[in-house]
Amino acid sequence: MIAARSFTTRLTLALALLLVAYGALVGVLGRHVATEHEQESLQRLSHGLARHIVEHWPEITLTDPDQADRAARAELLSMLMVVNPGIQVYVLDADGRVQAYIGEPGMVRQEQVDLQAVRDFLAGAALPLRGTDPMGSGMARIFSAAMFPPRSTDTRPPGYLYVILDGQAREKVAGQLSLRRVWQGAGVVAAVGLLVTLLLGVFAFRRLTLPLHRLAGRMREYSLRTLHAADAQRGRSPTSGDEVSAIAAAFDEMTQRIEAQTAREQQQAGAHREMMAGVAHDLRTPLTALHGHLEAMAGKTPAGPGRCDRLLAAALAQSDKVRRLSQQLFELAALQSTDQVLHCERFRLDELVTDAVQKFDLGDGPPPVTLHGAAPGPLELDGDLQLIERALSNLIDNAMRHAPGAAPVRVSLRQSGGRAEVLIEDAGPGLPEELLDRLEQGRSLRDPPVRRSSGGIGGLGLAIAQRVASLHGGSLQALASPHGGTRLCLALPLAAP
Known part of the structure; x- marks a missing residue:
């Protein structure tokens, strides 16, 4: 099985392909622009060639075979071809048909020339302009043209001198020399640029992907250590793929x-x-x-x-x-099995606290539980009256059992913003450190259970009160007591007005 390429290698290959494609595009566009520029320059340079010939060699303008001095015209056309073999000179009649040309018989394969390009040239249209190639190459070529001077007896233009500037002879020579050198130079420059860019890209990619590579390695090692036996029997390896695939596989497994x-x-x-x-x-x-x-x-x-x-x-x-x-x-167990209050009603918390305190005053001696502080007035709650009464009873009962023979348990009620707070204070030895830590951090007092030093499970009453407060959107917290002992605060949200 062929090993998968790394993420850096794939990025490098992608960069190389993009650079090659970009270089090819730039080369094609550069060649097109260079060709257009060369042809425009040549056409501008030779723009007045046909007009100059017509003005200085009037014998070339005779399109009538009976009047034309064929020997003189042939000598003139031959001279032009010797001076510049890359041009092709044609004499056209008023309809654009070829009447005379320099070359071997049968070279003209298209005797009709499109005069629209000739008229545009004579009208001064933007260059480069391309016209018909009478040699039948199928390619439009740049040209120079001039109209023969009209005579008094002519009712229409007597004809045109049509000069192809980039004939087949010139195209062959240019293709063998200039284009070959251009492409050789462009190829060398492109290769050097590609190599330098690739080296810089590889260096940058390796620096940028180094943290990703290290993370993938750590995930591979972790996957190897925790590979399931069933996966190992099937031969599935968590290390297949590049860095990104390894991270994705590790994330899915996690x-x-x-x-x-x-x-x-x-x-x-x-x-x-x-x-x-x-x-x-x-x-x-x-x-x-x-x-x-x-x-x-x-x-x-x-x-x-x-x-x-x-x-x-x-x-x-x-x-x-x-x-x-x-x-x-x-x-x-019943409270932990639900996440909502099943029996919700509106009641007065101040009356419930008073009843809960009086429930513990059953003897003839001093009451074991007393109410302290000024009454805050009517405080209404929306909740389960039985559950909150059970939470108050558990807190008071715990305070009485853990502070025997000490001062009475003090219960007070106050309002703080939109919350009602019931304070239960005793003068006992205080709560175990683990319970205090859980109350301060808002952690559950039941999961995991609190083990007493003497054996058994402790804090069940506090766990019930904490769960009841949580179900009602409140909390149970331990506060600092100025008299020593334990001071717990059962906070519950008040009913909306």
Whole structure:
């Protein structure tokens, strides 16, 4: 198999072909211009030749065979041919027919000359002018012409003297000498110019295509390292073609790999969500039943510091923890499986925040959650009330569980432009560094899951709140807390007026 030419080689060949074509075009046009110039110069130089002959040799003007001194006219025409063998002298009658000429008998093959070109010449038309060649060459030739002086008895022009300036004899000599030298010189100049231009073009092309060549080489090496076994068995090589073809092939292969990888990731993500939803659903039902049974047992057990009470309390705490975890997994899987809010309605966020805070005030002691700051007034949102209420509950519950025995959790509501911001603050130890980094960068808190140092998955409540905010066009961010602990901001867009 013949190796494909490189991109630089193809550019060089294209340049060479263009230069050759351009040189040929310039040569043809140059020859045409030079011929036109030469013939115009010759015709201008010999413009008055026929008139001079007519004025100084009147015997040539006699077209009547009975009156013409044939010997004198033949001698004059012979003299002209000897002085300039390249010309052809003809005597024409008033209709343009050849009456006399110098040459061998039978040389005149076209006895009728077109007089329109002769009249244009006599009228002073632009040169060069070409007329009929009586020798029958089929080519129009430059000429000089003069009309014979009319006599008093003539009713029409007596005739014309018609002189061909570039006859066949002159054409043969010019073709053997001048044109050969011209073409030889032009060929040498064209060859030298082509060679110099090609050298400069190759140098410029190599400099310009060097980065492309290096990039193609890197892509070829990468393709060789990552060539699939099936392609290798079929004998397909990623290195075929020039630099541009190699880059195009590598780009196509990269596109296919990205699409395949994206499809695999989407498939894995879908399978992961389905698995999480299935596990959460399977766990929720038996754990809910277990928790109910334990609650019933705790209600029937006599109060006291006995061991049974402690075991039941521990069992209830663990079952509640598992129930809450499964519920969060189920909710998070459901939220991740959709990209839009399914149940959208308009409601007041300030009332929802007040209700969420009061829901945690169930005992007789100090409330674990308090509202702080001035009320911003009615704040209306368009969204899923249940989801936003769930996000607020998760944030408050996380704050209460991670700051036990500390100051109450502080909840405040404020308006910032077209957004409503709910602030939840606690005096606990603060969020893990990984969670803070993800919140600051706006990254997902669920993919990949956050592992607790003590084992297990953490941040599910925060992940649910972040997903709910994202579905509503908002965000969840961690702010600096002046009192220490954690300060989270749930920002949601307000409803359009």
